[in-house]
Amino acid sequence: MSISGRNGEFGAGLRAAAPLLVAMVPIGVVFGAVAIGKGLSPLEASLMSLLVFAGGSQFVAMDLWTHPASWSALGFAALLVNLRHVLMSASIAGKLDDFRGWRKYAAMLVLTDESWALSEFRVIAGRLTAGFFTGAALSIYLVWNLATLAGALLGSVMGDMSAIGLDFAFPAVFIVLLMGFWKGRETGFVLLASASAACLTHAFVPGAWYIAAGALAGLAVAAFGHEEAAEQPA
Amino acid sequence: MTLDPNTLLTILAMMAATVATRLGGLLLVSHFTLTPRLKKALGVVPPAVLMAVVTPTALATGLAETIACALTAIAALRLSLLPAAALGVAAVALLRGIGL
Numbered sequence: 001m002s003i004s005g006r007n008g009e010f011g012a013g014l015r016a017a018a019p020l021l022v023a024m025v026p027i028g029v030v031f032g033a034v035a036i037g038k039g040l041s042p043l044e045a046s047l048m049s050l051l052v053f054a055g056g057s058q059f060v061a062m063d064l065w066t067h068p069a070s071w072s073a074l075g076f077a078a079l080l081v082n083l084r085h086v087l088m089s090a091s092i093a094g095k096l097d098d099f100r101g102w103r104k105y106a107a108m109l110v111l112t113d114e115s116w117a118l119s120e121f122r123v124i125a126g127r128l129t130a131g132f133f134t135g136a137a138l139s140i141y142l143v144w145n146l147a148t149l150a151g152a153l154l155g156s157v158m159g160d161m162s163a164i165g166l167d168f169a170f171p172a173v174f175i176v177l178l179m180g181f182w183k184g185r186e187t188g189f190v191l192l193a194s195a196s197a198a199c200l201t202h203a204f205v206p207g208a209w210y211i212a213a214g215a216l217a218g219l220a221v222a223a224f225g226h227e228e229a230a231e232q233p234a
Numbered sequence: 235m236t237l238d239p240n241t242l243l244t245i246l247a248m249m250a251a252t253v254a255t256r257l258g259g260l261l262l263v264s265h266f267t268l269t270p271r272l273k274k275a276l277g278v279v280p281p282a283v284l285m286a287v288v289t290p291t292a293l294a295t296g297l298a299e300t301i302a303c304a305l306t307a308i309a310a311l312r313l314s315l316l317p318a319a320a321l322g323v324a325a326v327a328l329l330r331g332i333g334l
Contacts, residue, residue, distance in 0.1 A: 023316040043235040044245070051249040060287065061248060068240035075247030081287060082255040087279045089259030108256045165327030168299070171291040172306045172322030174284050179310035181281040194282045198289035214286025215279065222282070223275035 006131045013135020016122070020114045021143045024055075027173065028144050030166050031058055032151020038065045042152035049148035053110065053141060057081040059170045064208055077208035083215065088116045095123050098130040110137040113177065189225060194218035298329035 028049070035045035048058055057078040064077055089108045096119070099107050107130075115137040122128045181187065198214030205213075262268070268276070292303040306322030313321065 019316070023319075040241065041236040041238075043237055044241045047237075047242070048245050048248070051245055052252050054252045056287065057248060057252060061244075068238070069244040071240065071244040071247040074244045075251050078248040079251035079255065081283070082252045084279050084283050085252070085255035086259040086262065087276050089256055090263045090276070091259070093260040093263055104260065105257060108260050109253060111256050165302075165323040165325075165330065168291075168302060168323050168326040169319060171288050171299075171303065172319040172326075173315065174288050175292075175303055175306045175322065176310040176315050176318045178281055178284040178288070179307055181278075181284070187278070187281055190278045190282050191285045194285040195289045195293065198286040199293050202290045202294060210290065211283065211286045214289060215283045218278055218282025218285065219275040222278040223271050 006129075009129040009131025010135040013118070013132040013137075014139050016118045016132070017114065017136040017139050020118070021139055024114075024140065024143050025147045026166075027055060027169055028147025029151035029154065030169050031055065031062070032148040032153070033155035034059070034062045034151075034167070035148075036152050036155030038062050039067060040065075040152075042149065042155075045152040045155075046145065046149050049145050052078065053144065054078070054082050054085075054112065055144070056113075056170070056174070060208065060211075073207055077211065080208060080211040080215065084113075085111060088113075092116055092119055095119070095128050096130070096133060098128065099133075103130070107133055107137065110141050112137070112140055114140055186222070186225065190218040190221050193221040296334065298326055298334040301329055301334070302326035 031049070032042075032045050035048070036042065040048075048061070052058055060077050060081050061074050064074060066073075089111055092111070093104060093108070096104055096107060115133065118136045119128055119133055122132055178191075194214040194217055197217035198210040201213035202210035288303065291299050293300060302322050302325040305325045306318060309318040309321045312318075
């Protein structure tokens with residue numbers, strides 16, 4: 001591919017990501033501020049965004065944060081919350097043949113819900129190139145980290161955010177994303193199983209186990225539900 | 235600027251877990267063939283995980299949060315990510331403001 005073509009694809013990735021970048025600024029700022037509220041230093045908050053770079057699990061970590069921090073509980077919580085990346089990378093990897101060898105692995109390291117969704121959409125629209133993925137993924141990485149830093153530095157002056165509801169930003173985003181995965185009645189059963197198991201586990205078991213319990217209950221319904229339906233006469 | 239050893243260790247553990255999930259899918263499809271049942275189960279990972287994550291907020295935090303979650307879900311049927319989420323945040327602030 002020519003240099004100008006590569007630049008064009010990079011620019012297309014940037015343009016596609018632009019609305020998400022705008023949405024990400026307040027969320028990143030909230031993360032930085034929440035982290036300061038939990039007793040992290042601006043350096044620690046920034047390191048988490050730079051190295052973990054997974055908003056959902058970073059918010060869950062803030063929810064479960066203790067002093068001193070429990071690396072095993074939070075590492076496991078991050079694993080559970082980010083299990084969806086296994087699926088996302090499995091799905092997008094086969095469509096990213098523009099990346100050769102180790103570059104495909106490097107690309108997966110900056111995979112997020114946002115860059116994944118944009119890339120899957122690009123596949124439907126035509127062809128997914130390395131330039132497009134790089135433009136989308138790197139701009140998201142840059143904005144998430146700048147927003148975290150801004151929030152961490154502003155954190156102490158922002159005060160209690162529950163009064164203006166900003167602590168609700170991430171559950172709200174998750175719910176909107178969740179609604180996008182609706183594929184009919186079967187999804188309803190998956191959600192019901194997940195919510196029931198998560199609710200019970202949350203009530204009786206401390207820590208982030210409710211995420212694993214809910215997710216596994218949902219998966220079990222999907223894995224074994226179909227066969228039961230097939231056994232019944234249509 | 236402080237860097238607590240426990241905090242650093244926790245961040246590194248979270249990084250290792252996240253990297254494992256990001257590379258896991260790629261390694262999985264390049265080395266194994268998934269059974270249909272496993273594929274079906276993996277296909278619902280996103281809604282199953284997201285539902286479990288929001289359940290305590292939606293069902294076990296307070297009336298304001300429960301109502302705001304329901305409003306956000308309804309808003310998501312019509313609005314895109316940013317306006318729907320903003321509506322949820324505004325709703326929870328309002329509901330808390332009136333003492334729910």
